[in-house]
Amino acid sequence: MALKVYNTLSRKLETFKPIKKGKIGIYACGPTVYNFVHIGNLRAYIFYDLVRKYFLLKKFNVNFVSNITDIDDKSIRDSQKQGISLKKFTEKYTKAYLEDLKTLNIQLPDKAPKATDYIPQMIALTKKLLKNKHAYKSGKSYYYKIDTFKDYGKIARLDNLDQLKKNAEGRLHDADEYEKDDVRDFVLWKGYDKEDGDVFWETDLGKGRPGWHIECSVMSSDLLGDTFDMHLGGVDLIFPHHTNEIAQSEAASGAKFVNYWLHNEHLLVDEKKMSKSLNNFYTLRDLIKKGHDPKAIRYLLLATHYRQKLNFTFDGLEAAKNSVTKIQEFVRNISFSKNPKSVPKVKTISENAKKEFELKLEDDFNISSALAVVFDFMRDINKLTISKNDSKIVLETMYFFNEILGVIEKPKKETLTKNIKSLIDSREKARKDQDWDTADKIRDQLKEKGIILDDAPEGVRWKKV
Numbered sequence: 001m002a003l004k005v006y007n008t009l010s011r012k013l014e015t016f017k018p019i020k021k022g023k024i025g026i027y028a029c030g031p032t033v034y035n036f037v038h039i040g041n042l043r044a045y046i047f048y049d050l051v052r053k054y055f056l057l058k059k060f061n062v063n064f065v066s067n068i069t070d071i072d073d074k075s076i077r078d079s080q081k082q083g084i085s086l087k088k089f090t091e092k093y094t095k096a097y098l099e100d101l102k103t104l105n106i107q108l109p110d111k112a113p114k115a116t117d118y119i120p121q122m123i124a125l126t127k128k129l130l131k132n133k134h135a136y137k138s139g140k141s142y143y144y145k146i147d148t149f150k151d152y153g154k155i156a157r158l159d160n161l162d163q164l165k166k167n168a169e170g171r172l173h174d175a176d177e178y179e180k181d182d183v184r185d186f187v188l189w190k191g192y193d194k195e196d197g198d199v200f201w202e203t204d205l206g207k208g209r210p211g212w213h214i215e216c217s218v219m220s221s222d223l224l225g226d227t228f229d230m231h232l233g234g235v236d237l238i239f240p241h242h243t244n245e246i247a248q249s250e251a252a253s254g255a256k257f258v259n260y261w262l263h264n265e266h267l268l269v270d271e272k273k274m275s276k277s278l279n280n281f282y283t284l285r286d287l288i289k290k291g292h293d294p295k296a297i298r299y300l301l302l303a304t305h306y307r308q309k310l311n312f313t314f315d316g317l318e319a320a321k322n323s324v325t326k327i328q329e330f331v332r333n334i335s336f337s338k339n340p341k342s343v344p345k346v347k348t349i350s351e352n353a354k355k356e357f358e359l360k361l362e363d364d365f366n367i368s369s370a371l372a373v374v375f376d377f378m379r380d381i382n383k384l385t386i387s388k389n390d391s392k393i394v395l396e397t398m399y400f401f402n403e404i405l406g407v408i409e410k411p412k413k414e415t416l417t418k419n420i421k422s423l424i425d426s427r428e429k430a431r432k433d434q435d436w437d438t439a440d441k442i443r444d445q446l447k448e449k450g451i452i453l454d455d456a457p458e459g460v461r462w463k464k465v
Helices: 041-059 073-082 086-103 113-130 161-166 213-224 235-253 284-287 294-303 314-332 344-362 367-382 388-405 418-432 436-448
Strands: 004-007 012-015 023-028 061-066 133-139 143-144 187-191 201-203 206-210 230-234 260-262 267-269 310-312 451-456 457-463
Touching: 004 260, 004 344, 012 113, 012 206, 023 213, 023 457, 041 113, 041 230, 041 260, 041 267, 041 284, 041 294, 041 344, 061 213, 073 086, 073 388, 113 187, 113 201, 113 206, 113 213, 113 235, 143 294, 161 187, 187 213, 187 235, 213 235, 230 235, 230 294, 260 418, 284 310, 294 314, 294 367, 310 314, 314 367, 344 367, 344 388, 367 388, 418 436, 418 451, 418 457
Parallel strands: 023 061, 023 230, 230 260, 267 310
Antiparallel strands: 004 012, 133 143, 143 187, 187 206, 201 206, 451 457
């Protein structure tokens, strides 16, 4: 079975076909760094991580790009309130964002371009759009003229431009009120306004700063080409952001912008939109301060299919913690019989589980069904008495699942000093001789030295504390 994905552009499940065999270019909309990212943002980043790690599991050469928007109205406003430069202000939250990714075991992007590093490319794209009559100047600013692009709104299913005009209030038209000819048009380059303070660039198009949508078009084309495989983002970005990305990119290049568009649904908290006014707004740092395990948070944000709304609750987080604990304890406590005979079933069960796990993911990244495979595998193995070699197969299978799940920590290889090893050997001899007093004394001795023993059926285990 080949990977099938739900393409927002066609509103259909489609079989994924890469532009280049064995390679994939993915662009994912990253954060606007004016504050700490919240759990709704993190739901998207966990989804990105799932998609990327699926392709890595399938041995694709993955080029994963996720941008950082380090200039917008909010970051300018808040940096001015704090009396610090925009660069210093956004660096703080960029650092925090990358730390949050690491905390949740989200692989960092191969490239994380910052908008402010791409001003020359934005100017070049605007000039190109001016030249081919898709843009115009009004006052000090430059705008994209959407009625010059016949497929405008195709990803958002806007049937006609009048529909857009009726909705031309608030965020739907970017709040780009400045001096444009038509309320439906969007800004490419905003002429300098005194409210921006010292945030501006001197360019061939005049003094000013970029609009929001143009950032992603230039960064994606620079790092992935005019046409690339897959673009990820939240459903809230379909219109206007991704709609406008398509319009300006395709008008400039004359080529199809992206082959597959995948959008994750919203996160709710207790069935309500997350809002500071409702006191249900959480960042990762908020949850960790409350004592919640990052692995449980990762599991909760991962476990619901990306095209379903995720309702975050603390009961749900507790259930996620229990699921993670079951997985971790299964890995930690895999035991085997001293009987050297293998159980032929184990290899077959493991191979079938891995195939089934992949098949579920190939169904539009159906992680919920893939997780069911993991727990079925654990249940089936727990019914068996297995050999030492079989236990290695089971462990390898769990680590295979963990390439996606990211909740199992591989134990660090630790070594014992000759003195400690000698004490353990002496205790084992005392146990064989049924000298229980000596065995207990050595156990206590080892405990004082930070070594805990576990007398398992297959032999003594030890761990450092």
